[in-house]
Amino acid sequence: xxxxxxxxxxxxxxxxxxxxxxxxxxxxxxxxxxxxxxxxxxxxxxxxxxxxxxxxxxxxxxxxxxxxxxxxxxxxxxxxxxxxxxxxxxxxxxxxxxxxxxxxxxxxxxxxxxxxxxxxxxxxxxxxxxxxxxxxxxxxxxxxxxxxxxxxxxxxxxxxxxxxxxxxxxxxxxxxxxxxxxxxxxxxxxxxxxxxxxxxxxxxxxxxxxxxxxxxxxxxxxxxxxxxxxxxxxxxxxxxxxxxxxxxxxxxxxxxxxxxxxxxxxxxxxxxxxxxxxxxxxxxxx
Amino acid sequence: xxxxxxxxxxxxxxxxxxxxxxxxxxxxxxxxxxxxxxxxxxxxxxxxxxxxxxxxxxxxxxxxxxxxxxxxxxxxxxxxxxxxxxxxxxxxxxxxxxxxxxxxxxxxxxxxxxxxxxxxxxxxxxxxxxxxxxxxxxxxxxxxxxxxxxxxxxxxxxxxxxxxxx
Numbered sequence: 001x002x003x004x005x006x007x008x009x010x011x012x013x014x015x016x017x018x019x020x021x022x023x024x025x026x027x028x029x030x031x032x033x034x035x036x037x038x039x040x041x042x043x044x045x046x047x048x049x050x051x052x053x054x055x056x057x058x059x060x061x062x063x064x065x066x067x068x069x070x071x072x073x074x075x076x077x078x079x080x081x082x083x084x085x086x087x088x089x090x091x092x093x094x095x096x097x098x099x100x101x102x103x104x105x106x107x108x109x110x111x112x113x114x115x116x117x118x119x120x121x122x123x124x125x126x127x128x129x130x131x132x133x134x135x136x137x138x139x140x141x142x143x144x145x146x147x148x149x150x151x152x153x154x155x156x157x158x159x160x161x162x163x164x165x166x167x168x169x170x171x172x173x174x175x176x177x178x179x180x181x182x183x184x185x186x187x188x189x190x191x192x193x194x195x196x197x198x199x200x201x202x203x204x205x206x207x208x209x210x211x212x213x214x215x216x217x218x219x220x221x222x223x224x225x226x227x228x229x230x231x232x233x234x235x236x237x238x239x240x241x242x243x244x245x246x247x248x249x250x251x252x253x254x255x256x257x258x259x260x261x262x263x264x265x266x267x268x269x270x271x272x273x274x275x276x277x278x279x280x281x282x283x284x285x286x
Numbered sequence: 287x288x289x290x291x292x293x294x295x296x297x298x299x300x301x302x303x304x305x306x307x308x309x310x311x312x313x314x315x316x317x318x319x320x321x322x323x324x325x326x327x328x329x330x331x332x333x334x335x336x337x338x339x340x341x342x343x344x345x346x347x348x349x350x351x352x353x354x355x356x357x358x359x360x361x362x363x364x365x366x367x368x369x370x371x372x373x374x375x376x377x378x379x380x381x382x383x384x385x386x387x388x389x390x391x392x393x394x395x396x397x398x399x400x401x402x403x404x405x406x407x408x409x410x411x412x413x414x415x416x417x418x419x420x421x422x423x424x425x426x427x428x429x430x431x432x433x434x435x436x437x438x439x440x441x442x443x444x445x446x447x448x449x450x451x452x
Contacts, residue, residue: 036420037383040327054419 004219007260012216013086013112015121022046028083028135031118032099033090034246042128044088044121048077048135052095052246056102062269067143070106078135081108088114088121092214094206098249101266104151106143113253116215123213151252153239153265155273155280158198161239162281167232168201169240171251172271176243177203179284182275192275196282198241204230206247209254222259234261241267241274303411304403307395314415322417326387333386336393338362338374346442348434349376355430356380361438369400373435384420384428391415392431401439407432 006012013021022029022044029047031039039049050056055073058065065073079085085103087096093113100111114121122128146152153161161168175181179195197203208225209217216222226232238261240248245268252266274280303311314322338344342362349360357378364372373396375389396404409429416428 035382035384037323037326037330037387040323041330041383 004223006219006258008257011112011257012115014115015124015126018044018086018088018114018121019126022086026082026084027086028077028079029086029088029114030077030096030099031089032087032095033118034095035090038090038118040130042130045127045129045131046133047088048133050077050099052098056099064102064105064146067106067146070102071140071142074108074140075137078138079108080138080140082110084110084112086112086114088117090118092119092207092210092250093117094246094250097253098246101151101249101252105146105148107145107147116213119214151256151265153241153267155267155269155277157265158239158241158267158274159280161237162198162200165200167236167238168198169230169232169238169248169251169255170197170201170203171206171240171242171247172197172203173205174203176271177201177205177285179282192272194275194280194282196275196284198274199281199283201241201283202230204251206242206250209251216254216258219258222254226255226259232261236261236263238264239267240264241270243271244268245270302406302408304396304399304407306397306399307391307407307411310391310395311411311414314417319417319419322415323420326384326416326420329388329390330383330386332390333375333377336374336389337376342374344374346438346445348438348441351378352430352434354433355385355427356382359385359431359434361434363438363442365401365442369402370398371396371401371404371439373397375431375435382427384416385431388412388415388428388431392435396435401443404439405436405443407436409433 018029021027023046029044030050031043031047032050032052033039036051043049050073056064085108087093087100089096096113096117100113103111158168170177176195177197179197182195183191204225209222211217232238232255238255240251240255242248245266248266248270252264255261255264301308314325317325344362344364346363347360349358351358357380359378359381360376362374362376366372373393375393377386377389396407409432412428
């Protein structure tokens with residue numbers, strides 16, 4: 001029998017691994033959450049907090065921080081270009097994957113996800129601390145550019161993808177995809193003017209990639225979902241989207257690192273841009 | 287002549303809040319950002335104490351899971367003859383930390399206020415406590431508990447009016 005493995009098994013680490021190696025030199029554990037104060041209530045010892053909103057997003061324009069601001073963020077968290085950054089967080093690692101994706105945008109390659117995230121760490125009865133670590137500032141060279149063209153898609157890219165009939169993966173809930181709701185379940189304040197999906201997009205909710213405990217499904221299961229059921233082929237240009245780019249970061253991580261698809265981009269403008277933008281084509285399905 | 291319109295105030299004067307809530311608002315407004323976070327965490331830590339006691343009885347109980355919040359929230363209301371409110375709030379384990387903090391703040395800040403005063407509390411105290419940095423997309427449930435408390439007060443008043451009319 002053929003045993004399928006994750007394309008890059010090193011990118012996924014267990015809670016055990018973090019417990020044993022989280023404090024190793026050259027390793028920085030990073031917590032990123034949706035719940036804005038969750039880190040302050042307790043976190044893995046030695047973990048720093050990266051806030052998706054204030055640390056990774058530009059405060060004014062809807063975009064990511066500048067390369068200079070990214071370098072400063074890394075410097076004040078004791079991160080060098082060679083540091084192994086291990087991300088974890090709430091919501092089955094939505095924001096951990098988002099932060100990892102932003103780190104990749106700036107060319108930081110040595111990245112990992114703690115499988116199962118914060119909930120698994122707590123469910124295993126592992127300790128949390130409220131003590132915030134302090135690390136000596138490092139020199140993190142300003143990245144020469146952001147990899148916007150490589151791993152990020154904009155609305156025009158998604159439109160071109162749709163018109164060309166290339167793969168678009170909608171990772172939102174089925175109701176959002178169908179257009180029967182204009183917001184994510186439990187987030188009614190994030191409504192948009194139009195419901196539906198980008199024409200040609202296939203619905204593969206992010207949650208199909210994880211087990212009940214938030215860990216990623218086996219390589220064989222993931223291959224079944226994305227390659228066999230959804231028909232994605234390696235080498236194809238693939239764009240994933242959701243509402244603001246965090247759930248699609250999760251799927252981007254799965255496709256890129258766990259299944260080894262080389263050309264996957266995350267459309268972070270996602271439905272909050274598409275569903276509000278004038279004259280964008282929209283498809284609805286039963 | 288071009289007359290400039292007077293700008294509306296950005297937030298209500300503190301005198302519009304019940305006295306206990308106004309004191310909490312004043313405390314937060316004087317704190318630097320770091321201490322504000324720590325104080326919010328302290329309030330969140332106390333949220334479990336806001337849950338109804340085992341033998342407590344109430345005039346109105348409203349326990350439900352709404353789309354606006356990540357878990358079940360229960361509002362328990364007791365009104366004394368002077369129409370002063372005693373509030374208890376139960377929270378499911380998945381509610382956000384800010385929601386827990388706001389629960390503690392409201393239980394303490396609205397204790398002893400009249401039903402009418404609770405109904406009139408303007409929601410603009412929330413950013414004055416939490417600070418603009420924490421009120422953002424994905425943390426809007428911070429307003430939810432106040433909405434639920436007002437809704438419980440309204441339900442109590444409606445029931446009272448219906449009983450009087452009967």
